[in-house]
Amino acid sequence: MNENIVTLERHILEEQRKYGGRGDFSSVLSQLVFAAKIVSAQVSKAGLVDILGNTGDTNIQGEEVQKLDAYANNVFINALNYIGRVCVMASEEERDIILIPDKYPKGEYVVMFDPLDGSSNVDAGVSIGTIFSIYRRKSKGSGNGDVEDCLQPGYSQYAAGYIIYSTSTIFVYTTGAGVNGFTLDPAVGEFILSYPDIRIPERGKIYSINEGYYNYWKKGTREYIDYLKSDENTIKKPYSLRYIGSLVADFHRNLLYGGIFLYPEDTKDPKKPTGKLRLLYEANPLAYVVEQAGGYASTGYERILDIKPRDLHQRVPLIIGSKLDVLEYEKFAKRNNM
Ligand code: AHG
Ligand code: MN
Ligand code: MN
Secondary structure: OOOOOOEHHHHHHHHHHHHOOOOHHHHHHHHHHHHHHHHHHHHHOOOOOOOOOEEEEEOOOOOEEEHHHHHHHHHHHHHHOOOOOEEEEEEOOOOOOEEOOOOOOOOOEEEEEEEEEOHHHHHHOOOEEEEEEEEEOOOOOOOOOOHHHHOOOHHHOOEEEEEEEOOOEEEEEEOOOOEEEEEEEOOOOEEEEEEOOOOOOOOOOEEEOOHHHHHHEOHHHHHHHHHHOOOOOOOOOOOEEOOOOOHHHHHHHHHHHOOEEEEOOEOOOOOOOOOOOEHHHHHHHHHHHHHHOOOEEEOOOOEHHHOOOOOOOOEOOEEEEOHHHHHHHHHHHHHHOO
16 A cells, blocks of 8 residues: 555544544544445435435424435434444434433543535435534533533534535545545545645635525625625626535535635524524534634624534524635625624
8 A cells, every 4th residue: 555645544543643542532533434435325326226305304494304314314323322432412403412322331522413414405416415513522421411512612623524425525624733635435435635734715716605595685795795796896806606505515615716605694584584504513613624724704793613502403694715705704794784
């Protein structure tokens, strides 16, 4: 084996040696890698097996549950609940926290995830993903964790990352010492280091937003998008609009190329005044990744990672990507959205 080939397993081991861990975190991450391979195998043949379409249920978000949502959710729960390293989980697909079954030992870590992001795109074969966030437990003892373990601010994440199931399956994560990406080689079933030390450009030329909601946005948001397209924008014209409708895919492209993704608050759904995206399962983990790559993530008014979560399914406006672009949006939002 060429010693320059760094598999994700090797990277996890080397990180463990570097930080002198006992291997508990490594086994949590390795199980996430295993679950990602399982989901990737199903996604790649989604059109061939009965895993497309919806289950007929609606989840806590009030959204139709796609079969792949439910499938991926179970894969990640079952990959983590028996290893004795996790004390509690939470999922975008589950109303309450997920306790570890009595028959299994509990551990020090809290794992939360959006098991399948972009699920409305599944039937069309468009890129989708999984987003995960890992904390150390705050609750005392060695039994089950509790909801407070899940409501920690984003800056205390121990690790975070995502998997994108696309033309290739890529596993991107950070443990607070930079961001690395690994591409799955299906021939050997291993993730191989393909994007070492990812850095997002300070300013991009791409903006990602659902322009169909223009009339629902607040004034400052409309003004910012108008500005990007106007002659006033002397920085870099023209920005290109790229919006796939899968957060992980839009985020991953902007992370590599530079750019800004916006899911601002809008007046479309009075039940969701702060926008659609979830703090625990989407905003916090991607905010950790983007800041570790030199970018920034904000609600338009405050840093995402500083928010003290109120509840498991709290939604926040998410403005994320190249630092100078996000800071520029904040000027418009603070001036005319407040
Ligand atoms: P999920 O499939 O986990 O519910 O997430 C879907 C999200 C996100 O992936 C994407 O950015 C956004 O929904 C698109 O929403 P709109 O269709 O309202 O633009
Ligand atoms: Mn999602
Ligand atoms: Mn989802």
